[in-house]
Amino acid sequence: MPAVRHVAMLSVHSSPLARLGSKEAGGMNVYVRELSRELGHQGVSVDIFTRRSDPSTPTIVPLAPGVRVVHGQMGPAAPYDKNLLVHYGPAFVEDILRFAESQGVQYDIIHSHYWVSGEVAVVLRQSWRCPVVQMFHTLGAMKNRVARSAEETETSRRIAVERMLLREADAVVAATPLDREHMVHSYGADAGRIHTIPGGVEVRRFRPVPRSVARERLGLPLGQQLVLGVGRMEPLKGLDMLIRALAMLHARHPSWRGSLRGILIGGHAETTSRDQWNTEQQRLDALRQEHGLASAVSFLGTQPHELMPDYYAAADVVAVPSLYESFGLVALEAMACGAPVVASQVGGLSLLIEHERSGLLVPPNDPAMLAEQIAVLLTQDAVREAISAGAHQRAQSYRWSRVAHEIQSLYCALG
Numbered sequence: 394m395p396a397v398r399h400v401a402m403l404s405v406h407s408s409p410l411a412r413l414g415s416k417e418a419g420g421m422n423v424y425v426r427e428l429s430r431e432l433g434h435q436g437v438s439v440d441i442f443t444r445r446s447d448p449s450t451p452t453i454v455p456l457a458p459g460v461r462v463v464h465g466q467m468g469p470a471a472p473y474d475k476n477l478l479v480h481y482g483p484a485f486v487e488d489i490l491r492f493a494e495s496q497g498v499q500y501d502i503i504h505s506h507y508w509v510s511g512e513v514a515v516v517l518r519q520s521w522r523c524p525v526v527q528m529f530h531t532l533g534a535m536k537n538r539v540a541r542s543a544e545e546t547e548t549s550r551r552i553a554v555e556r557m558l559l560r561e562a563d564a565v566v567a568a569t570p571l572d573r574e575h576m577v578h579s580y581g582a583d584a585g586r587i588h589t590i591p592g593g594v595e596v597r598r599f600r601p602v603p604r605s606v607a608r609e610r611l612g613l614p615l616g617q618q619l620v621l622g623v624g625r626m627e628p629l630k631g632l633d634m635l636i637r638a639l640a641m642l643h644a645r646h647p648s649w650r651g652s653l654r655g656i657l658i659g660g661h662a663e664t665t666s667r668d669q670w671n672t673e674q675q676r677l678d679a680l681r682q683e684h685g686l687a688s689a690v691s692f693l694g695t696q697p698h699e700l701m702p703d704y705y706a707a708a709d710v711v712a713v714p715s716l717y718e719s720f721g722l723v724a725l726e727a728m729a730c731g732a733p734v735v736a737s738q739v740g741g742l743s744l745l746i747e748h749e750r751s752g753l754l755v756p757p758n759d760p761a762m763l764a765e766q767i768a769v770l771l772t773q774d775a776v777r778e779a780i781s782a783g784a785h786q787r788a789q790s791y792r793w794s795r796v797a798h799e800i801q802s803l804y805c806a807l808g
């Protein structure tokens with residue numbers, strides 16, 4: 394198998410350097426950054442191409458040994474609707490081709506993330522004549538299955554591009570067998586070209602820390618029971634289920650009213666002006682007011698990724714009540730920190746967590762069951778401890794060094 398030395402990683406619409414937990418930045422950004430870092434560590438040089446969304450960003454930003462982020466022009470140098478970026482695709486491709494030529498780099502593989510990058514990848518392939526590995530992270534058809542309004546529905550163009558990429562890419566990586574199945578059933582993809590390789594977690598950073606130490610570092614109170622929810626403020630994350638579940642627990646256990654709190658990471662912090670909050674955050678705000686939980690559920694806003702291990706370790710329970718999750722990085726990170734997780738039995742979460750061994754699974758859209766399982770973890774020490782140990786152990790098999798080796802083997806097989 395030929396060795397792969399240079400990888401062009403495409404993360405066109407959203408940068409691996411973006412602030413996480415905001416509208417367009419989450420698991421995919423972490424994936425691109427961490428995979429690239431690990432590949433760099435394993436001796437592969439990686440250029441991550443992304444669009445410039447701020448005029449002051451330099452063209453090249455070093456990320457890690459052997460890894461750099463390269464900014465190209467694609468539309469205005471400002472945040473921009475990803476559905477409209479297609480108009481600027483040809484100029485972006487020109488920019489990348491010029492860059493590669495000026496640097497004298499010949500890429501062995503194009504690894505493309507999300508459908509927006511895929512469109513660029515298949516054009517670049519014509520010039521570079523190297524294989525394209527495509528990952529979707531989420532699929533439009535799956536999002537549409539759980540969409541509750543026209544606003545949440547993905548465009549037919551996205552679905553068409555995804556279908557084209559499933560046909561055209563040299564290989565497709567699915568994060569789970571379930572994801573692979575969706576590609577086959579919803580898009581008619583050829584199963585033989587889809588490789589299942591999970592996401593990873595940096596186990597050296599995401600590891601257990603005593604709860605009191607984590608809380609002290611974060612300035613969180615010691616005497617309260619904290620249920621943590623993490624995610625972009627999007628209906629798909631189901632954070633409304635967590636608020637409803639907490640309302641049920643307060644109603645059922647009046648003595649918990651002063652001590653049981655929900656903390657939500659993502660979106661905007663409590664102290665910011667409400668005009669900045671998106672529709673979902675405003676909806677969650679209205680819901681907590683309606684249930685008299687204004688002071689029991691707090692918005693902490695987006696938090697630096699470096700602080701996430703402490704947040705997971707500080708929580709009594711981490712809730713992941715998503716309606717759909719293709720992989721579920723938040724759950725995996727929390728597990729690596731030994732935090733007890735209650736998650737919806739959907740998508741990647743249902744494969745990541747073994748119910749009652751490495752976490753608890755509940756049906757999606759069911760706040761009563763979510764409340765019940767949160768209560769189990771809050772009141773039954775033996776169950777919590779066993780799950781915490783099981784979760785930590787399970788997360789080890791997803792460590793980045795291992796996942797990146799699998800990705801490299803795929804590169805080599807295609808090269």
Ligand code: UDP
Nearest residue numbers: 413414419420421423659695696698722723
């Ligand atoms: N994240 C973060 N800070 C935040 C919110 C999220 O660092 O304020 C990170 C989180 O640790 C995880 C990722 O963003 O690595 C979210 O990944 P997930 O797959 O759970 O959700 P996605 O956003 O991809 O739907």
